[in-house]
Amino acid sequence: MSTPSTPYARSGLPIWGVGLIIVGATAVAYHNSFGVPFIFDDDLSIRDNPTIRSLATAWVPPGQSGLTVSGRPLLNFTLALNYAVGGTAVWGYHLVNLLIHVAAGCTLFGIVRRTMEANRFTPSLAEARRGSENPPCNRDATWLALAVALLWTLHPLQTQAVTYIVQRAESLVSLMYLLTLWCFIRSIEPGAPKRWAVLAWVACLLGMAAKEVMVTAPVMVALYDRVFVAGSWTEVWRRRWRFHLALAATWLLLVWLVMTTGGRGGTAGFGGAMSPWGYALTQVGAVVRYLQLALWPQPLVFDYGKDLVPGWSAVWWQTLLLLPLLVASGWAAWRGRASGYLGVFFFAVLAPSSSFVPVVTQTMSEHRVYLALAAVVSLVVVALHAWLGRRSFLVLGALAVGLTTATVRRNHDYRTELAIWEDTVVKRPQNIRALSALAEIYQKAGRLDEARVLLEEAARVAPESVEVRNNLGNAWMKLGRWPEAIACFEAAHRLKPEEPDVLSNLGNALLQTGQVVEAIAHFELALRHKPDFPEPRYNLANTLAQLGRLAEAEPHYARYVQLKPDDPDARSNYGDVLLELGRGPQALAQFEAAIRLKPDRAELHNNLGVALARLGRAREAVPHFETALRLQPDFTGARQNLAQAQQALVR
Incomplete structure (x- = not known):
């Protein structure tokens, strides 16, 4: 192994200049990403994630929930740092994502440069045979x-791992992966201090705490040692067996994290409805799609859904393309070729998510190719340079400009949640998750008929989907079309009789049509399957209270306010029931809690005033009636209550 004594002299470009170029170009490509809102899984992993509210709990993310942060404490900790500094302001999260991406790009630069300058990388077999001491690629x-x-860094295929905030998981683990390899390369240089080997181990350990992709890092470091440094597995073991065993030991942390999440909450692993064979066949098509997008990144799709290919006949040509590539990569790596290492690197990085182990949340996703893209780009760059020599830099410069423009345009697609889902539906019109997500956005915007049309299309595409039937029922309810809603919920109930959400919604629809007894039965059945489900608990309590069955309603209210302590209406309703049951002090406590939650609600002040007046405390009731009138001057009931309370004081 040879290492140039003056590694920067050939190019005339200082390393700090390289860093400025990478930072500046990436900032231009992502300048329009800082206002992109939280999208899809961002809400569950950031907005609704209580563990990031404190740095003390950040290293223990939600365990078996199947969230993006589950079993990934390093990812969760970085989100907690963002929350500690800026709460839920999105620009801070985007800034950190961009910094991670730039750091990964700079680390990749360091790996490629040191590999080439140490004459470990030959651009062609012809030069390898000639035994070129300093081929043009290395100069x-x-x-x-x-x-x-x-x-x-500028490739638009990277946008999903950078612009979609929660997919920091991918860019973060990739940074740790690259740092592990870079620190290893530094550790084997002549006279290198031992700290580089230690830093490689630390980076590998942190990567295991970021995402499961890191599982292949110890293998790829060992293969790098074999292909570029030691020359044989015998020499790898003889020189650095302790180091490689230490890297492999970091798998223990990953195994523990995976076990504690229960297969990531059932979203990954065997035993589910998705077969390993069907998933593996789907990944054949997915990997070929990734290669196509790496070379021609159009069209990019935010969500590909959960569909599996029907059989081998659907991916026969992709199989015939992929198998030779896989075999050739392995053979070339075995022979010590740099091209073989890059090929194996590509497949190894994709293996955790693109093999036969089902990932049921999505069968294909562009963020998965984030790190693997480095292998494809490296091969393209070296091949162009071997073909065109230094004229290749003109072509590469033009490619960089084109990729930057494409990335800016792709980031524009993320400008709103509505825009990214509309873009997804246009590109994948059969994707029921995209149809459902866009329908939900339309419903929030009051575009109810458009939402219904989308959900009807989703139901046509996937008639056996419980989720789609349930969502369509909700759309009919919002339109006030109760018979249609009941029909949808009953269809979903037949498909999955024990689904609590469907039972709860069916109960709501039945209640609206006056079928009170049937509604109560469905609420109770939903709670039997999911005792801590707040919505049917609250609806059951309200229904029982309206029927005058206050003693039966009371425990349901009590449990609901435990589950949802920040619901002022529930506390007020609970207070009414307690007051009727003769439990005045407990009733007052609920009314007061409701006012603390919503001090500007006139109705809540009036309710507390009524309770105080009924308990013979008219003097205390008067200020609350006055507050209710100040907040809502036309509140007739509060005005009448105030007059009655003042008369009581006169008497």
Whole structure:
């Protein structure tokens, strides 16, 4: 192994200049991403994630919920840091995502440059046979490494891992993966201090706490040692067996994290409805799609859904393309070829999510190819340089400009949640999750008929989907079409009789049509399957209270306010029931709690005033009636109550 004594002299480009170029170009490509709102899983992993509210709990993310942060404490901790600094202001999260992406790009530059400058990388078999001491690829190492880093960081295929906030999981683990490899390379240079080996181990351990993709990092470091440094597995073991065993030991942390999440809350692993064979066949098509997007990144899709291919006949040509690539990569790596290492790297990085182990949340996703793209870009850059020599830099520069423009345009698609889902539905009109998500956005915007049309299309595409039938029922309810809503919920109930959400919604629809007894039965059945489900608990309590069955309603209210302590209406209703049951002090406590939650609600002040007056405390009731009138001057009931309370004081 040889290492140039003056590694920067050939290019005339200082390393700090490289860093400025990477930072500046990436900032231009992502300048319009800082206002992108929380999208899809962002809400569950950030807005609704209580563990990031404190740095003390950040290292213990929600365990078996199947969230993006589950079993990934490093990811959760970085989100907690964001929350500690800026709460839920999105620009801070985007800034950190961009910094992680830039750091990964700079690390990739360092790996490629040092590999080339140490004469570990030959651009062609012809030069390898000639035994070239300093091939052109290595003489231009800094410029070529910069080209790899720029094309990788500017590629629009990377937007999902950078612009979609919660997919920081992918960019973060990729940074740790690259740092592990880079620190290893630094550790084997002549005279290198031992701290580089330690830092490689630390980066590997942190990566295991970021995402499961890191599982292949110890293998790829060992393969790098074999292909580029030691020359044989015997030498790898003889020189650095302790180091490689230490890296492999970091798997223990990953195993523990995976076990504690119960297969990521049932969203990954065996035993589910998705078959390993069907998933594996689907991944054949997915990997070929990733390669196509790496070379021509159009069209990019935010969500590909959960569909599986029907059989081998659907991916026969992709199989015939992929198998030779896989075999050739393994053979070339076995022979110590750099191209083989890059090929194996591509497949190894994708293996945790694109093999036969089902990931049921999504069968294909562009963020998964984030790190694997580095192998494709490296091969393209080196091949162009071997073909065109230094003229290749003109082509590479033009590619960088084109990719930057494409990334800016792709980030524009993320400008609102509505825009990204509309873009997804246009590109994947059969994706029922995209149809459902867009329908939900339309419902929130009051575009109820448009939402219904989308959900009817989703039901046509997937007639056996309980979720779609349930969502369509909700759409009919919002339109006030109760018979249609009941029909949808009953269809969903037949498909999955024990689904609590369907039972609860069916109970609501039945209640609206006067079928009170049937509604109560469905609420109770929903609670039997899911005792801590707040909505049917509250609806059951209100229904029982309206029927005058106050003693039966009371425990349901009590449990609901435990589950949802920040609901002022529930506390007020609970107070009414307690007051009728003769439990005055407890009733007052609920009314007061409701006012603390919503001090500007006139109705709540009036309710507390009524309770105080009924308990013979008219003097205390008067200020609350006055407050209710100040907040709502036309509140007739509060005005009458105030007059009665004042008369009581006179008497």
